[in-house]
Amino acid sequence: MSTASERLYALLPAVYRERDAAQGHVLRSLIELIGEQVTVLEDDLDQLYDDLFIETCADWVIPYLGALVGVTDPAASRAEVANTLAYRRRKGTATVIEQLASDITGWDTLVIEYFQRLATTQYLNHLRLSHRTWIDVRRPTLRGTAFDASPRTAEMRRIEPGRGRYNIANIGIHSWRIPAFEQGMGPAQRLDARRFRFDVLGRDLALYNRPLPEPEISYRAEPWNVPMPLTRELLADHPDRYFGISFAVEVDGEPVTPAAGQEWLDLFSVCNLMDFAGSWANLPADRIAIDPELGRLAFPSGEDPPGEVRLMYHYGFPGRIGGGTYPRQEGFSPGAPIRVPEHHTSIQAALDAAVQRLTTDGSDDVDGVVVEITDNAVYAESLQLHVPAGRWIELRAAEGRRPALALGGDFELAGDAGAEVRLDGLLVAGGAVRVAATVDGAVNDLERLRLQHCTLVPASNALDDRATPLVGLQIDSGCGVLLHRCVCSSLRLVETASVEISDSIVDAGATDALAVARDDDEPAGDVQVRASTLVGRLHATTLSADDTIFHAAGDAPPVRIERVQQGCVRFSWVPSGSIVPRRYRCRPSDDDGFMHPYFTSLVWGDAGYGQLSARCATAIREGAEDGGEMGAFEHLKHVMKSARLRRNLPEYLRLSLEAGPFLET
Structure with missing residues (x-):
């Protein structure tokens, strides 16, 4: 009851x-x-x-409460409505513009009054000791960032289109679009007895700052309040702002923290650990060396080598795809999970237990079983799974966790009629996820494979060699595949298989490599794509696509569809020379001229991976059906956020001032 x-x-x-x-x-x-x-x-x-209070009201009530305080924009956010009266009390100040921009866009923001950074002579009746006309070249901690206070001569170009900055009437709004994601405490990648990398796959990885919240609306942002990459100079100058907050180190289960009377730099040395003479430069003798720009850690030679080293850190990525510690619980399947390592120390043992639970007597009322990994460990295993008829098994990372599967070969999936496999929140390296045509001489009848918030990196030794063709999914049966919010290498599907891709990146490593096809450049089955980015050529039987970027090139048609009488391609970037079904408002058109998509980076592991560059053509950045950007990060609505900020700024600017937005990341 x-x-x-x-x-x-x-x-x-x-x-x-x-x-x-x-x-x-x-x-x-x-x-x-x-x-x-x-x-x-x-x-x-x-x-x-x-619903009487903005903090607790339902979403549909927000515009009605906003109307009571004079907010006319129906798309106003909860924070914007809540802070409207505070905005008006401080209207015209840099602090309120900074808070307004942050509330509207959701990005961490810094507002700069550029008249304060002009190289001018001093007025003797009002000396500004912080204002200087020389540059300190001895320790350029923040040089080249929005926090660079070096004086400049005046610029005559306007700031609103983003061309000029330094002038009396100019207000710069600098935003950080790329958030910092936490990688919870997990094993470091050991190179030898004393040298380690933060990244579990052994890549050099720039560490990011975990933004500290601003205490009040009148507070101006500092470098530790925004998600920016950590530099060696910044970490050395402000250790208390970053050590233990943006990253942490554990040795043999004990956190490395200063004792009473110690400072962080008594334990750590911030230095450049670049490759040098077959090893690393500046290896320490008496302190732990850390390089935040390369994500490297070295222990002193004057002490015994450490045992188990575990690390927590933050990294940058454009959005919530590919797995991570961000919230994913809404997509979880119901049921009490079998937990790894609590119930079983290996994933294979847990999968075997899940199959056993579905095949034992009394299991007729159980549709499926969940196997949940509850830590951030690296599991070096060779995995295989066979799901009974009409049942499903979900292998997932727990909420707030991101484990890595270092496969010793392909992850072999099979099932009887009506069976389904679900993967969620996993980082997979060392092999492909494979659905074979037959298993022990019998037909593989696995009906469906669903992947959410996963990153499939089949061969970690090819991370620095993007010319090497990689395969993330190998489907040799008539299985239906769903990719949602994933980062995946090339797909290989037989003609009887089908795939649905949404809010994902499929990266073949090069624009002329095969992203989606059958083996030997034969056509794959039916392909449906929505709001995704495909790097590499596509060859399929049928295609339906919306809001997608096909970033491909080569002598063969970049996108080649066999049955062009079926399907439609809408609001997408389709390279010239492609053979596709009927197009609707796709780019490039005959009037676009020479135009290509530009990305911040296409190197997996970079903070700006897959993000459209600010210099990308407007026709692509605003070419989706809803007026937003095409590609995998369409759901972030960056274009709409920037447009709303431009609409709302004039109300809070002082007379004769002009503001211009600048994207730092």
């Missing part, structure tokens, strides 16, 4: 409850039905009360 039903039943006289118990609780069943409606009514009344 629900709480409301229990309360109602308790109000009945005891004599009636006793008679009801003697007659099989018929009255109690009636009270339970009434109690369900009472619960609905109580919840509705509670929500009506919550």
